Amino acid sequence: MNTPTVLVTGATGTIGSALVPALQARGATVRAMTRNPGIAFPGAETVVADLSDPASVTTALTGVDAVFLNSPSAADAAALQIQFTDLARDAGVNRLVLLSQYAARTDSPVRFLRWHAEVEAHVQQLGLDHTVLRPNLYLQALLAFATTIAQGWFAAPIGDAAVSAIDIRDIAESAAAVLTTTGHTGRTYTLTGPRAVTHAEIAVAISAATGRSVVFRDAPADRFSAALAGFPPWQRDGLVEDYAHYARGEAAEVHTAVADLTGHPARDITDFARDYAAALILAGTGKDPR
Numbered sequence: 001m002n003t004p005t006v007l008v009t010g011a012t013g014t015i016g017s018a019l020v021p022a023l024q025a026r027g028a029t030v031r032a033m034t035r036n037p038g039i040a041f042p043g044a045e046t047v048v049a050d051l052s053d054p055a056s057v058t059t060a061l062t063g064v065d066a067v068f069l070n071s072p073s074a075a076d077a078a079a080l081q082i083q084f085t086d087l088a089r090d091a092g093v094n095r096l097v098l099l100s101q102y103a104a105r106t107d108s109p110v111r112f113l114r115w116h117a118e119v120e121a122h123v124q125q126l127g128l129d130h131t132v133l134r135p136n137l138y139l140q141a142l143l144a145f146a147t148t149i150a151q152g153w154f155a156a157p158i159g160d161a162a163v164s165a166i167d168i169r170d171i172a173e174s175a176a177a178v179l180t181t182t183g184h185t186g187r188t189y190t191l192t193g194p195r196a197v198t199h200a201e202i203a204v205a206i207s208a209a210t211g212r213s214v215v216f217r218d219a220p221a222d223r224f225s226a227a228l229a230g231f232p233p234w235q236r237d238g239l240v241e242d243y244a245h246y247a248r249g250e251a252a253e254v255h256t257a258v259a260d261l262t263g264h265p266a267r268d269i270t271d272f273a274r275d276y277a278a279a280l281i282l283a284g285t286g287k288d289p290r
């Protein structure tokens with residue numbers, strides 16, 4: 001496969017910011033999409049576009065070979081992503097890589113998983129070469145707990161359920177592999193860490209990496225929800241649904257896709273805790289704590 005020109009949506013976001021350099025390392029030409037005209041991406045073209053502005057998206061899509069579609073959680077995320085995929089097909093894009101989520105299902109009790117499944121179903125009938133990535137809980141989502149981790153604890157309604165949480169660097173490197181090599185058409189890759197870990201085990205790893213005692217406290221869902229008071233209701237309730245899904249032990253499977261795609265083992269919680277030790281004990285990010 002010749003090195004493609006790839007449009008990266010959400011290029012300033014959690015996955016996109018790691019994907020841009022991962023694609024460049026593979027020799028791809030990158031067009032990085034942001035709504036902010038003041039942002040520059042070293043070695044990449046910047047395109048200013050908004051998913052809610054179809055004309056700007058069409059301009060962003062013009063002349064690219066492949067696209068990586070990712071958007072933040074939003075009440076209208078599924079509709080915006082579906083609109084984007086139609087525009088990508090109309091623009092003659094050769095390949096679409098869609099960021100979905102572990103266990104996406106149209107009948108899921110978790111709204112985020114239903115929204116992702118809706119987009120997946122639309123993409124499957126578009127006639128566009130596509131690949132779906134379904135990552136599990138991001139280890140970097142733990143940074144949302146940094147404020148209380150700095151005080152020696154963090155809490156979530158998950159009990160002793162284990163989750164095969166994944167480092168976003170592995171998601172980005174897996175996406176870069178799919179966007180620059182062949183053999184992925186029509187495939188769905190479930191992306192996980194190398195093992196399932198409980199939040200108590202995560203606390204042990206953070207304690208070892210930071211040199212501070214950090215404990216995990218199980219929290220009732222209503223207290224967790226109250227702690228998310230600053231979030232809009234759809235997001236707060238969606239996060240509670242997400243955690244109920246984790247607590248039921250539904251997100252513990254381990255898949256080999258990261259190693260298969262990247263050629264290296266997926267990063268473990270101990271790798272994440274070591275590399276993010278300083279950030280974990282600084283003030284919180286206020287981001288989605290999934």
Ligand SMILES: NC(=O)c1ccc[n+]([C@@H]2O[C@H](COP(=O)([O-])OP(=O)(O)OC[C@H]3O[C@@H](n4cnc5c(N)ncnc54)[C@H](OP(=O)(O)O)[C@@H]3O)[C@@H](O)[C@H]2O)c1
Nearest residue numbers: 010011012013014034035050051071072073101137138290
């Ligand atoms: N957190 C988890 O554990 C987890 C696990 C599995 C799947 N997911 C999925 O990951 C996805 C991303 O979530 P995230 O929290 O990591 O978000 P994110 O990618 O960090 O989202 C923020 C990005 O979205 C861009 N953006 C926001 N509104 C936009 C718009 N209207 N048009 C174009 N770009 C826009 C922002 O770019 P600019 O501000 O530069 O424009 C920014 O780069 C979600 O679909 C979520 O369901 C998350």
